Amino acid sequence: MSAPSAPPLKLLPLILANAACMMAMNAFIALLAPLARTLALNEWQAGASVTVAGVLWFLLARPWGRLSDRWGRKRVIATGIAGFAAAYLALAAGIHWALLTLPGILAGFLLLLAGRGAIGAFYAAIPAAANAMIADRTPVERRAAAMATLGASSAIGLVLGPSLAGWLVGGGLVLPLYAMAGLAVVALIVAIYGLPGGDAPLAPRDATPVRMRDPRLRMPVVVALVAMGSVAIAQICVGFYAMDRWGLSREHAGRVAGYALTAVGVALIAAQVGVRRLQWPPHVLIRRGAVVAMLGFLVAGFTAAPWQLIASYFVMALGMGLVFPAFSAMAANAVAAHEQGTVAGTVSAAQGIGMVLGPLAGTLLYGIAPAVPFVVGALMLASIAFWVGTAREPAVARPADEAA
Template sequence: MGARPGGAGVTETAPSDQPPIGAKVALVLGLALMAMGQTVLFALLGPVSRELGLTEIMVGGIISLAAVTVVLGSPWWGRRVDRWGRRPVFLMATCGLGVTTFLFALTLQAGLAGLWTGVTAFALLALARMIYGFAVTGAQPAAAAWMADNTTAEERTGGMALIGAAFGLGAILGPTLAWLMSGLPLLAPLYLIAGLALCATLLAWLTLPETVPVEAAMAQHLSPTDPRLRGTLLIVLTAFIVVASIQQSVAFYVQDTAGLDAAGTAARVGQAMAVLALLMFLTQGGIAALKPDPRRLIPLGAAIGCAGCVVLALWPSHVGVLLAHALFGLGFGAIIPGLQGRASLAVGPQEQGATGGLVAAGMAAGYAIGPVFGTALYTVLPVLPYLVGAGLMAGVVVATLPAILRRRGDDIGSGTVDGPSGP
C-alpha cells in the first residue's frame, strides 16, 4: 500500500491506494459490535426495566444521560483522532466497549438479583451507561476519518455507507443474537458482546494501519456553528431525535397494545429491529456500491422515514410494526450516509476527525433528547411519538428538497456548502 510521510512520525495512505482487507474487516467488526450492543440493549432494557421497578421516564433517562456523555465527548475525541491518529482512538473505543458492556451487564444482573431496584438501580445503571458512552465515543470519528483518508471525493459517500453498513450488520446480528439466546439467561447476549469486543480490539491492533493526514498538526477547533456544517448537523440532530424516540418507546407501545409479557415483548421488538437493521444494511450496501450524490439521499430517506412513522401510528399490529420498521430501515439507511458524506465533503483533510466528532455528537444529542422526548410523548398519548416523528421528517424533506432540484445544493444553515469538495 503506497504511503507518504505524515505528521508526528506517522504516514498517510493515499486515497487511490487500497488498504489491506484485514483493516476493513477489523473496522467493520468493531463497528458492528457497537451496534449489536446498542440494539440488544433496546430490545432488553424496556421489559427488564419493569422487573427493576423503573418507570418509562427513568429508562429514557438512562439512555439520555449516556448520550449526554457522547455529546460532550465526541468533539474531544474527534480532535484526538486528528492529533493522535485514527488507529489508537479506534483501539481504545473497542476495548472500552468490551469493558463497559461487561460492567453494565453486571449492574443489571445485580438488580435482577434484588440488590437494588427503583431509584438506586436507575442511578447505578445511568452511571454505568455514561461510562460506556464516553468510552466508545471515539469509534465513529476514528472510522469516518480513516475512511475519508482512504477514499476520493467521488468515493466518499460509498465509504461512509460502508461504515453505516457495518452498523447495520451489527444491528441485524444484535436482535438475532438475543432471539437465538432466548433460552439462556436474559443478559447472556451482553456478556457475549463484551467478550467479542475484546477479540475485535486484538484484531484491529494486528491489522489496522495508521492514516493520519500530513496536515494533522494544523488541525483546528471546529465549531458546530461553522457555516459549512451547521445545516447538516441540524438535520443529524432532528433525524436522531426521531430514531431514538421510536426505539425507546416502541417496546412499551408493543407491550401495551398487544398485551404481552416481558419475554414476548422482547421477542417481538427484536424481530422488528432485525427487520429494520436488515433493510438498513441492504440499503447502505447498495449505496456503498453505487456511490450516489449525498444530497439526494437526505430528502429521499426522510420521506421514507416519515411514511414509517405514519404506519406505526395507524397500524399497531404485529404486521404494521414490522412494516414500519422496514420503512425505517430503508429511510434511515439512506439518510445517514447522505449526512456523513455531505459533512465529510464540506471540510478539508485536516478536519475529518473533528467533523466526524461533531456528526457523532449530533447523533448522540438526538439520543440524549429522543428517549426522554419519546417516552414523555408516550405518557401523553401512545401514538404521539410517531405522529411528531412524521412531522419532523416531513420538515427535513421540505428543508432539503431544493438540493435535488438544482445542480449545486445549498446548506440550509448558511446558504452554501463550502470546502474543497463541497456538494
C-alpha cells in the first residue's frame, strides 16, 4: 500500500504511555506467585487469573481496533488507559482487603479473576490502536523500525515494572499495586495531552470486515499466537520455578522473578533497538528471532542456579525482541489504510489467545515437571522458525490493493 498521508507521528508520548501501562501489567506478574501462596491459591488458579485477562483481550481487541478505524486512535487509546487505571486501582484495593482478612480460597480466586479480567478488557484497546496509529503515519519500509520503538517502550516497562515492584515489596505485597495504579493515571494524562487526534482513516460503511482467517494475515497471526503463548508460559512459571527448584522464600522468589523479567526487558530493548539498524524484512526477523528464543527456553528448563535462570530469560528475550515488531509490521504491510485498526486488533487478539492458552498450558505442564513448560515453549518456537524459514517470501502476507 502507499505511504500514509497523515503527518509523521511523534512517538515520545505514545512510548511513555505504553511503557507506563506495561510497567503496571508486568509488576503484577512478578508478584503473582507470592500473592497466590499467601492467599492459599493453587498454581492453576494463579494461571487462570492471568488467563482471564487474555480471554477478554482476545474478545475485545478486534472490536477496539474496528472502533479506532471509525472513532479515532487517540480516543480509543485514552479510553482504554482510563479503564485500565480504574480497574488496576480496584484490584489493588481488593487485594489489600484480602491480605488483611484472608477471606478464603474462593473469594481470593474470584477477586483476582474479576480484577485481572477488567484490566485485560481495557488493556486490549491500547496495542490495537497504538499500532494502527503508527501504521497510519509511517511508510511501509519504516514500519518494523517504528513498531520496534513501540516494542522497546514495552521492554522499558518490563525492566522498570518488576524492578520497582521488587523494590517496593519490602513495604508489603500490596504497595507495588497501588504504585502501579497511580502510574496508569500518569499514562492517561500523557495520552490526553501528548497524542495527536483526528488521525483515523475512516473505514467506508460498505467495507468488508477483515476476517480473523484472512489469508493475508495467516502467518503474522499464527506467529503472534505462538510468540505470546511462549512468553506467557515463561512469565507464569518463573516465580514457582524459583520457589520449588531452590526452596526460596516467597519474597526471595518474587525478587528472582523480578530480576528475570528485568533481564527480559533489557534484552528486548537491545534487540528492538537493533531492529532499527538491521532493517531485515519481517520474515527474516521472525526466523532468526525464534531460533535465539528457542535456545533461551531450552537453557531455562535445566538451570542449576538463579543467575542461570536470569541469563536464560535474557537470551529468550533477545529472540523475542526480533519477533514481536516483525509480525506486527508484516500484518500492517498486508492491508489498506482503512483496515489498519481492525488488522492491528486482529494481531492483538491473536496475542490475547496466547495469553489465554499460555498460562493454563504453563501451569498444567509445570505440574508434570518444572522443565516441561520450557521444553514445550522451545518446540513451539522451533516450529515457527521452520515454517517461516521454508516458506517462499511471496507466501508471506503481501500489501493489499489500496483501491480494494
